[in-house]
Amino acid sequence: MPVLILSLTLNGIVLGLVYAAVAIGFSLVIGVSGVINFCHGVMFAFGAYFFWVLKDVIGFWPSVAVVPVLVGCVGLIIERILIRRVYGLDPLFGLLITLCFAISLEEIIRMVFGPAAYSVSAPSFVKGTLIWGDFIYPQYRLFTGAFSSVMIASVWLVIDRTDYGAIVKAGMFDSEMVGALGHNLSILRTSVFILGSAIAGLSGILAAPITGIKSGMGTAILMPSFVIVLMGGLGSIPGTLVGGLIVGLSTSLATLIIPRYVDIIPYLLLGVILLARPRGLFGEQHITE
Amino acid sequence: MTDKRPATDKTERKPPLPKRLKDPYFWIFLIFLLYPTFPYFGRFMSLGTELLIWFIFTLSFNLCLGYAGLPSFGHGAFYGVGTYAAGLVFLHVFQESGFLIPIASGAVIGALFAGVLGFIIRNKKGIYFAMLTVVFTQVLYFICWRWDDVTGGESGLKGIVRTSFLGLDMTDPVIFYYFVFVVFVLAAIVIRRVADSSFGMSLQAIKQNPIRSQYLGYNTGLYRFLVYLISGFFAGLSGALYCFLTQSAFASVLDWTKSGDVVIATLLGGGTVSFYGPIVGTIIFIISQEVISSFWEHWMLLYGLSFVVIILAFPTGLLGMLKKK
Numbered sequence: 038m039p040v041l042i043l044s045l046t047l048n049g050i051v052l053g054l055v056y057a058a059v060a061i062g063f064s065l066v067i068g069v070s071g072v073i074n075f076c077h078g079v080m081f082a083f084g085a086y087f088f089w090v091l092k093d094v095i096g097f098w099p100s101v102a103v104v105p106v107l108v109g110c111v112g113l114i115i116e117r118i119l120i121r122r123v124y125g126l127d128p129l130f131g132l133l134i135t136l137c138f139a140i141s142l143e144e145i146i147r148m149v150f151g152p153a154a155y156s157v158s159a160p161s162f163v164k165g166t167l168i169w170g171d172f173i174y175p176q177y178r179l180f181t182g183a184f185s186s187v188m189i190a191s192v193w194l195v196i197d198r199t200d201y202g203a204i205v206k207a208g209m210f211d212s213e214m215v216g217a218l219g220h221n222l223s224i225l226r227t228s229v230f231i232l233g234s235a236i237a238g239l240s241g242i243l244a245a246p247i248t249g250i251k252s253g254m255g256t257a258i259l260m261p262s263f264v265i266v267l268m269g270g271l272g273s274i275p276g277t278l279v280g281g282l283i284v285g286l287s288t289s290l291a292t293l294i295i296p297r298y299v300d301i302i303p304y305l306l307l308g309v310i311l312l313a314r315p316r317g318l319f320g321e322q323h324i325t326e
Numbered sequence: 327m328t329d330k331r332p333a334t335d336k337t338e339r340k341p342p343l344p345k346r347l348k349d350p351y352f353w354i355f356l357i358f359l360l361y362p363t364f365p366y367f368g369r370f371m372s373l374g375t376e377l378l379i380w381f382i383f384t385l386s387f388n389l390c391l392g393y394a395g396l397p398s399f400g401h402g403a404f405y406g407v408g409t410y411a412a413g414l415v416f417l418h419v420f421q422e423s424g425f426l427i428p429i430a431s432g433a434v435i436g437a438l439f440a441g442v443l444g445f446i447i448r449n450k451k452g453i454y455f456a457m458l459t460v461v462f463t464q465v466l467y468f469i470c471w472r473w474d475d476v477t478g479g480e481s482g483l484k485g486i487v488r489t490s491f492l493g494l495d496m497t498d499p500v501i502f503y504y505f506v507f508v509v510f511v512l513a514a515i516v517i518r519r520v521a522d523s524s525f526g527m528s529l530q531a532i533k534q535n536p537i538r539s540q541y542l543g544y545n546t547g548l549y550r551f552l553v554y555l556i557s558g559f560f561a562g563l564s565g566a567l568y569c570f571l572t573q574s575a576f577a578s579v580l581d582w583t584k585s586g587d588v589v590i591a592t593l594l595g596g597g598t599v600s601f602y603g604p605i606v607g608t609i610i611f612i613i614s615q616e617v618i619s620s621f622w623e624h625w626m627l628l629y630g631l632s633f634v635v636i637i638l639a640f641p642t643g644l645l646g647m648l649k650k651k
Contacts, residue, residue, distance in 0.1 A: 067453060071452075071453065073453060073456060073457065119634065119638075122638055123638075126641070127395075127397055127452075128397050128452050128453045128456050129391070129397040129399065129456060129589060129593075130593075130637065130641065132397075132399060132456060132586075132589075133586060133589050133590060133593065133633075133637060134634050134637055134638065136583075136586050137586075137590070137629075137630040137631070137633040137634045137637070138630060138631075138634050139630070140583075140626055140629065140630035141626065141627045141629075141630030141631045141634070142630075143626070144624050144626040144627040144630065145627060147624070147626075148624050148627070260461075260464055263457060263460060263461055263464075264461065266457070267454075267457055267458070267461065271453075271454075297472050297474075298468075298472055300468045300471075300472065301465060301468045301469065301472070304461060304464065304465040304468070305465075307461065308465075311458075
């Protein structure tokens with residue numbers, strides 16, 4: 038039993054880190070551009086599918102380098118053609134247009150790759166299992182957890198410690214004022230969108246060997262992102278990390294007690310947290326409120 | 327009354343249309359009264375009934391979006407709750423006495439859920455409001471999907487049948503269509519009364535400038551809560567009617583894409599500029615969905631793209647476009 042709890046806890050942490058990595062981009066785009074971007078999940082799916090295509094051609098590490106660039110380019114195109122048209126409109130427009138576009142993109146995935154789900158094998162250097170007494174755990178999950186942690190930490194460093202990050206944070210507080218101070222708001226929003234897309238694509242690579250890939254994986258990851266962003270507070274990276282861990286751990290550990298109702302647990306926790314702290318755990322007063 | 331004006335009145339060249347003929351409701355009611363006799367569509371009674379049900383749904387939704395400016399992305403929740411409530415009340419309580427009480431209870435339960443959510447989020451704004459409504463819908467979806475003992479889980483509620491009502495055999499699709507038509511007419515008139523009342527005016531004021539409205543003494547939170555409650559009532563009503571149209575209830579009615587559909591339908595027609603926008607939009611939406619889905623396996627691609635283009639090109643919808651000209 039303790040072994041089971043340990044492995045479920047580890048599962049939860051790994052899952053939570055992947056969720057958090059996806060949710061960071063979602064949260065930053067909401068903060069800087071005021072758009073609830075339903076296409077974000079599809080970027081996650083694109084990452085996984087691109088990886089699936091490329092890994093046999095160029096190997097694991099080169100694809101880890103190439104795929105985020107590709108997904109970032111897709112993000113650039115989508116932002117330039119579509120998303121920028123809804124800036125400043127009612128949030129419902131952004132939500133609706135990105136939702137409709139996400140439906141189309143998912144259908145394109147289905148057209149190209151078929152509706153079937155595929156399993157992806159872990160890269161050879163972390164293929165085995167870790168055996169420690171009674172405790173057996175797949176190495177790949179540990180690798181995923183470590184990689185996501187590094188990814189989240191570096192995004193946090195960029196946002197918290199660089200000039201660029203300072204502009205992004207100011208943009209989340211009041212984007213019009215940032216524009217008035219002479220920063221190019223349009224480029225800022227585009228760059229944040231590309232950054233978010235690239236992180237989502239990279240998370241898609243990491244998640245693929247664990248969950249497999251299927252055409253609906255993009256919209257499936259959106260709801261956890263919603264919960265995490267609301268839980269941690271809009272635009273807060275530590276909040277997103279904590280929210281991700283709460284969602285990951287609670288869903289994973291709840292399988293021990295109430296396996297049928299696992300999906301509902303994060304929402305109930307979210308309800309409790311929002312009643313106590315309406316802006317989420319790390320949320321501050323935001324311009325969109 | 328204008329139609330009693332003597333015909334010899336020379337100051338007016340064209341006598342104005344009788345007031346009743348100017349009322350869009352008159353034409354909408356007339357068209358749908360005659361729907362079963364239409365040459366092509368008349369055969370598809372369930373399509374017509376679905377249209378009427380959706381009219382109630384989108385009109386009620388537009389009270390929130392077009393009048394109060396609430397970006398609600400969770401109206402599917404109240405629709406779905408109405409569907410399940412009607413089904414459960416029918417199956418467990420009032421199986422013998424027909425479907426009137428189940429339908430009424432669907433509406434009341436819809437209002438109840440909308441009231442609870444509306445009370446919690448009455449003072450949230452913009453993005454927060456939209457996200458919280460999405461999350462609320464998702465919770466209900468999972469509950470209906472997982473709570474086998476009550477909702478039937480994945481297999482849904484079965485065994486719902488339309489019995490006879492006032493001596494009329496409701497299993498006949500045409501008679502059921504007219505039953506829904508009567509409900510639609512009543513609901514539509516009530517919703518327009520609400521929209522045209524001083525309450526509706528206040529909502530528009532709050533939409534345009536919430537802070538000024540507060541200074542004028544309006545309790546904006548209370549107004550938002552009330553309009554959510556009313557809107558939830560009619561959304562629940564339409565969901566309950568849908569339950570008896572399909573004679574079943576599945577968790578798919580609570581899927582969040584449903585909440586997206588109602589927003590698309592309302593915006594397409596121009597819910598933000600006209601009271602009648604949702605009706606126009608629903609007709610376009612439902613019919614195009616039927617048409618597009620019938621001729622291509624990957625119709626979702628066209629479906630998504632066409633709505634993206636239409637909404638971007640005409641953000642105020644069809645009626646908004648016509649008004650501008």
